[in-house]
Amino acid sequence: MSIKVAYWPGCVSRGFTPELHGSMAAVAPKLDIELIQLDRANCCGAGVIAEHNQELVDSLNARTFALAQGVEGAVGMMNICSTCQGAQSECQERLDADTAYRQHINEHLEPEGLAYEKNSAWWNKNFLWLLVEDIGIDALRERVVRPLTGLRVAPFYGCYIVRPQSRLGYDERPERDLYLEQVIEAIGATPVDYAGKHKCCGFPLITMNRTTSLRQAGRHIADAIDADADCMVTPCPLCHLNLDLQQPDAAKYVERDLGLPVLHFPQLVGLALGIEPKELGMNKHVVKTGDVQRKIAELAAA
């Protein structure tokens, strides 16, 4: 059975990391997910607008939610960015908590004929959550055509989908901070345990304190290397910027060689579903993914 979702790719996935958006588009049909892209939706504000103007950011995200609720036949809205998830969940919590406030925000949307309706059955989920909760680990396992046996993968969640738990649905879904490991196992790979998997990558600090930011990123990467990881995987394109794009610089701050490939979550799933690395944009990364690709090619040949 196919799942139709209103799809919010976020801006980083199309700007800085287009291989994320492209790999999601390649993976969706393999999982019978129909993506209806919200082309006229807004930037979520990434927590930055909220610091200066809460009413503005709530209006922007209420507008995106209203557009998503208008997609006929969609079961909910899907994002591919931990940070979008965190920023949007924060707005949704405020909008749902107060009817008068929600009505006030909806007045800003009236000129476009839009309104966000509170509805406990409507959701906005990261692809990781949707894959585990709405498609299911068993259904994923059945679709694997290239088990990634022997590939050691270090999960990196991005803090916005693990904290704060009360806002992110952990009361009903207490295993959300274990889903990456569950998916890694389901596709035949081995999850690698290391200290940083639920921690901050340091990205928000990068413009204010580059040393602390890149030491943080470098330490997580080094810990994953010391735990024998072949690669890291993250459902957050902003984490990807600090862990991949900035990795050569992070190596200088932690004073050691790094060189650990960092995959976007749909890329890892796509490999197991039989999609070719090139189609998943794996040649677009700063840290070359050749070793991962070679290991996968050897698996196919074995």
Ligand code: SF4
């Ligand atoms: S978190 Fe960033 S990538 Fe995601 S929509 Fe917001 S601003 Fe764009």
Ligand code: SF4
């Ligand atoms: S881990 Fe980094 S980029 Fe990712 S959500 Fe946290 S601070 Fe943002």
